[in-house]
Amino acid sequence: xxxxxxxxxxxxxxxxxxxxxxxxxxxxxxxxxxxxxxxxxxxxxxxxxxxxxxxxxxxxxxxxxxxxxxxxxxxxxxxxxxxxxxxxxxxxxxxxxxxxxxxxxxxxxxxxxxxxxxxxxxxxxxxxxxxxxxxxxxxxxxxxxxxxxxxxxxxxxxxxxxxxxxxxxxxxxxxxxx
Numbered sequence: 001x002x003x004x005x006x007x008x009x010x011x012x013x014x015x016x017x018x019x020x021x022x023x024x025x026x027x028x029x030x031x032x033x034x035x036x037x038x039x040x041x042x043x044x045x046x047x048x049x050x051x052x053x054x055x056x057x058x059x060x061x062x063x064x065x066x067x068x069x070x071x072x073x074x075x076x077x078x079x080x081x082x083x084x085x086x087x088x089x090x091x092x093x094x095x096x097x098x099x100x101x102x103x104x105x106x107x108x109x110x111x112x113x114x115x116x117x118x119x120x121x122x123x124x125x126x127x128x129x130x131x132x133x134x135x136x137x138x139x140x141x142x143x144x145x146x147x148x149x150x151x152x153x154x155x156x157x158x159x160x161x162x163x164x165x166x167x168x169x170x171x172x173x174x175x176x177x178x
Contacts, residue, residue, distance in 0.1 A: 009176070016175050024168045032157060039130035039153045040118050042078045043146035047116075047132045050080060050144040054136040060091040063144070070094035072101060073127050078148040083108065085141030094147075096123055101147070107133050108143050121147065128154065 050063040060082035070079045072094050079094030081101060087108045089100035103121050111117035111133040121131045131147035 013176050017172055020171045020175065021168060024164060024171075028160070028164045031160060035153055035157055035160070036120075036130075039148070039150055040132055043130065043132040043148060044118075046078060046080050046146040047134045047144045050082070050146075051134050051136050054082070054140065054142060054144065055138050060142065064091040064093050067093070072096040072129065072147075072149065073124065076149045076152060078146055080144065080146045083143045083145060085143075087143070090142070096127065101129075101145075103131060103133065103145060107131070107145075108135075111135055111143060120150065 053063045054060070064080055064082060070077045070093060072079065073096060075094075079092065079101070081092035081094065082090045084090055085108075087102065087105045089102060092100035094101055101123065103119075103123075107117055107119055107121070110119075112135050116132065116134045118130075118132050121129045123129065128150040129147040130150050130153070131145060133143055133145040136142040136144065
């Protein structure tokens with residue numbers, strides 16, 4: 001008799017549990033995507049501004065700020081770089097392993113084909129970069145790339161994941177007892 005009662009309780013609860021997990025999953029995916037896309041915000045402006053200047057005749061050394069170089073393995077600051085048509089760095093205000101950052105050639109190929117490319121680039125195991133790349137619309141063949149570490153955004157996402165997991169489990173437990 002107890003098994004029958006438990007089976008009835010589970011059958012009544014199951015649609016509610018599916019709804020809780022489904023709605024929570026959709027909300028989580030939406031927030032995760034919002035968080036990831038927000039990681040591109042400063043880079044989009046930096047790339048668009050530099051592309052416009054280069055298209056008007058400026059040279060790479062004039063659009064890449066001088067001063068302190070950003071160590072991509074340690075620093076959260078956004079960086080900017082200008083590359084030639086082959087993806088070779090011409091100017092950069094960042095470095096990784098004592099060299100300017102050099103994304104894979106496919107990043108530039110896609111940027112040329114699409115007009116812009118926004119990707120997650122992981123040049124090393126502990127370094128993940130939110131990268132925006134765009135071609136300069138003139139005969140130079142140049143590309144502008146800007147990126148920044150995803151470390152803090154990913155830490156926030158880890159916290160959000162834990163909150164969602166705990167919240168879903170709590171809701172499931174509360175509704176099971178109804």
